[in-house]
Amino acid sequence: MSMIFPEGRLSIELKLKHGAVREVSIESSRRVDACRVLQGRSVQEALSMIPMLYSVCGKAQIVTGAAACRQAMGAPVTNPARRTWGLLVHVEMALEHLWCFHLDWPRILGIKSDPDAYFQLRKQLESGLMPVTGNPGLEEMPDELPEECADTLERHLREQVFGTDVLSGSSQWEFLPAGAGSLLSEMMLRLSENDEPWDGCRMPMPQAAEIARRLASEEDFARHPAWGEPRETGAQTRMNSHAMIRKMKAGILSRFAARMLELAALPEKIRGSGKSDGEVSSHALELGIGVAWVETSRGMLLHRVEVEKDTVRRYQILAPTEWNFHPRGALFQGLTGLPARDERLLRSKAEMMVMALDPCIGYELRIKKQ
Amino acid sequence: MQIVSVDVRMAKCAARGEMREVSLLLLEDESVAVGDYVVVHLGHALRRISEQEAQSIWALLDEILAADPRT
Numbered sequence: 001m002s003m004i005f006p007e008g009r010l011s012i013e014l015k016l017k018h019g020a021v022r023e024v025s026i027e028s029s030r031r032v033d034a035c036r037v038l039q040g041r042s043v044q045e046a047l048s049m050i051p052m053l054y055s056v057c058g059k060a061q062i063v064t065g066a067a068a069c070r071q072a073m074g075a076p077v078t079n080p081a082r083r084t085w086g087l088l089v090h091v092e093m094a095l096e097h098l099w100c101f102h103l104d105w106p107r108i109l110g111i112k113s114d115p116d117a118y119f120q121l122r123k124q125l126e127s128g129l130m131p132v133t134g135n136p137g138l139e140e141m142p143d144e145l146p147e148e149c150a151d152t153l154e155r156h157l158r159e160q161v162f163g164t165d166v167l168s169g170s171s172q173w174e175f176l177p178a179g180a181g182s183l184l185s186e187m188m189l190r191l192s193e194n195d196e197p198w199d200g201c202r203m204p205m206p207q208a209a210e211i212a213r214r215l216a217s218e219e220d221f222a223r224h225p226a227w228g229e230p231r232e233t234g235a236q237t238r239m240n241s242h243a244m245i246r247k248m249k250a251g252i253l254s255r256f257a258a259r260m261l262e263l264a265a266l267p268e269k270i271r272g273s274g275k276s277d278g279e280v281s282s283h284a285l286e287l288g289i290g291v292a293w294v295e296t297s298r299g300m301l302l303h304r305v306e307v308e309k310d311t312v313r314r315y316q317i318l319a320p321t322e323w324n325f326h327p328r329g330a331l332f333q334g335l336t337g338l339p340a341r342d343e344r345l346l347r348s349k350a351e352m353m354v355m356a357l358d359p360c361i362g363y364e365l366r367i368k369k370q
Numbered sequence: 371m372q373i374v375s376v377d378v379r380m381a382k383c384a385a386r387g388e389m390r391e392v393s394l395l396l397l398e399d400e401s402v403a404v405g406d407y408v409v410v411h412l413g414h415a416l417r418r419i420s421e422q423e424a425q426s427i428w429a430l431l432d433e434i435l436a437a438d439p440r441t
Contacts, residue, residue: 007411037433052427055411119395362412 010363016340017370024335026327032222038315043069046312056360059088060296064303067282071290072307081139083274090270096297097263108355109190121156150270191253198251200330201232212291212304230329233299233320235259255356324357371410
């Protein structure tokens with residue numbers, strides 16, 4: 001196949017027999033080794049190239065790269081850097097969750113939405129972050145910036161998403177009456193009508209340092225990561241201790257709900273950027289080898305870099321799409337056994353499951369009768 | 371990709387013989403015109419870039435593709 005663009009696609013195929021999905025094939029043509037082009041370059045040059053390579057979750061990619069390189073070079077991760085990185089990651093997570101809410105889910109569910117307010121929010125937040133993203137070290141930011149970003153996001157959530165104060169909205173959300181007319185309640189109603197039991201991968205993610213070690217030693221790990229069995233990463237796994245998620249049966253709706261609950265909490269996280277652990281985590285594995293990881297809207301993103309005398313010798317990235325769309329991963333588990341008597345309904349549910357995991361690349365879905 | 375035609379909020383963009391229909395919603399406040407370069411992902415123009423940036427990105431993508439045995 002001629003390959004002009006290297007972003008790749010997912011190819012998902014369902015084979016039906018006796019009224020159910022009996023076989024599921026998930027293949028990805030994504031170039032997980034694209035980051036090899038960073039090798040042999042100076043650290044500064046490599047970091048400046050990351051935004052050219054990754055347009056989705058671009059800020060998380062830049063921040064994770066900067067943290068991993070700093071660790072590899074033995075440079076300290078300062079508090080101002082930690083604070084700035086946390087802000088960038090949280091704002092990007094909010095915008096990605098909201099993209100799904102305003103654009104992707106309405107398209108999948110056949111609900112009319114007007115995303116203009118989202119585009120305005122995105123422009124406002126991104127222009128607000130310009131003093132930070134224009135600074136190559138990503139170290140300094142105006143003191144008032146987190147508060148301004150949080151206020152802007154909070155206003156949008158109140159007026160365009162939850163229809164109420166964000167904090168009370170997050171606790172009362174489950175009681176929103178179906179058919180209340182808001183986009184959120186309409187989506188919840190459709191998702192509850194179409195929900196399917198879907199445990200996914202219940203085992204927790206391993207320690208990032210262990211993941212980084214396997215990434216270094218196993219050639220296929222970046223393409224098909226698994227830990228004995230595949231793991232799931234994303235809002236569902238991050239929010240699984242939340243009372244509302246614990247009460248729900250794992251499914252399409254619970255994954256949607258986890259994203260919305262996480263979104264509701266993001267203004268406060270933005271205000272507190274850099275003040276809590278785990279926003280941008282990093283450490284040196286050994287001299288010259290750094291690893292860093294962040295939680296993005298889709299799940300854990302990890303960078304591992306080897307540096308020798310300011311030159312990148314090896315660069316590896318492990319993205320959440322590879323965990324969740326593993327050939328035997330969370331999507332595979334959800335799709336296997338789905339009822340298939342109504343092919344149109346099956347396609348619709350399969351698309352909802354893909355959307356619930358939100359791949360960072362496009363996909364095609366084929367259904368074959370055996 | 372380079373914009374070859376604009377129709378309100380949509381554009382046709384081309385690169386290396388491939389043509390894509392792209393939404394311009396994210397660039398509404400910017401004046402984009404035929405001949406401009408944009409970064410495209412999943413049907414949306416994410417940001418406008420200079421011709422020089424576009425060339426740099428293509429040079430990188432060429433390196434990636436050159437290392438790919440499937441191409």
